[in-house]
Structures are given as C-alpha cells and as structure tokens.
Amino acid sequence: WLRGTRKDPPTLDETIAHENKRQQLEKKPINMLPTSYGRDAAQGGTGKCSA
Template sequence: MAKLVQSIKQIFSSSKASESFVKLIGSDRFKNNFYERLPGNRHYNSARRFYEPADYSNVRLSIDPAWEAWLRGTRKNPPTLDETVAHENKRQQLENKSVNMLPTSYGRDAAQGGTGSFPIRDEYEINPGTKSRQKQDPNETY
C-alpha cells in the first residue's frame, strides 16, 4: 500500500514540477506574454523561449522588435519597461519629424540646374570645405 501511495505522489509531483519549469518573463504593449522554459526538465537541456500571442489571428505582425530579439536569442536579457517606453517615444518622434529638403533642386536633372535626384540641405556642404549653396533668387525657397 505504501508503494502505491508513493507512486501516485510521484506522478503528481512530476506533473507539478514540469509546470514549474515554465516561467513568465513579461509582456509587451500588444499584450503578448513571453515565457522561458528553464533547463532541468528531462526533455529540455537548455532554456527555450516562446510567447503566447494576445490575438491568434494576427500572430506574426504584433511583436515588439526588442522582444523578438530576446526570443531569437540575440539578446541575453529581456527588455525592460523603461527601454520599451524610450523606443516607443523615439519611434513616434521619427514619424512626426519632417525632412528639410530643398524642393527647388530635388528631382531636377543636372542639365536643368539641379543636382540630379540628390536633395540639397542647408546644414550640409555640397563640396568639402565650401559653404552651402547661396540663394540666387530672393523668392527661391529652401
């Protein structure tokens, strides 16, 4: 009888132990949960990383790049909340930032007086050591 109780106890403890090898690491802004299966299980000798998507219909399109790098193993540590907020702010700034190009020279051929398809910007020199282009016409915008 003691052997029967011991074997039943061992079966239940082994099933609970396999669940304890999976650890919730965090979640991203899309509400995906990221897990790590720790080594020590008889089936896994190394740590395995995986995630559970919030929306199963759109699995691949909604993962933060920092979390994807952690999943692939190119990052050792998972991203922190401060880091993801900083990346999101930087992404929004880049979306809102306008590019200052001269519309008078952009897209014109060199024969028409432009520089080809390369834009001219005030803050950069055209030739090394020379100042940027000066306005020929006072009505010219740049």
C-alpha cells in the first residue's frame, strides 16, 4: 500500500490511518461483492487506500 515514489517508511499516523481504513472496509455490509473486495486486497489495496 506504500506509494511507489516514496522511499521513507510510513509514519505512525499513516500506518494507523491505513489500518483504520482497512478495518472500515472489512466492517462494510455484506451487500458489497466479496469478489471485488478480494481483488482490491490482492492488489495490496492500491486502489482506494493509496489514493
């Protein structure tokens, strides 16, 4: 989920923010298609998390 151009490790705040986003995605209602979520997770969450 790290941005490709950044060489610095994520700060503590960035790590916490990413974990919160990931947990919110997992808590979403089941009407969300599991296949689309699995595809995002397989890509390391590069879609929404790193935007």
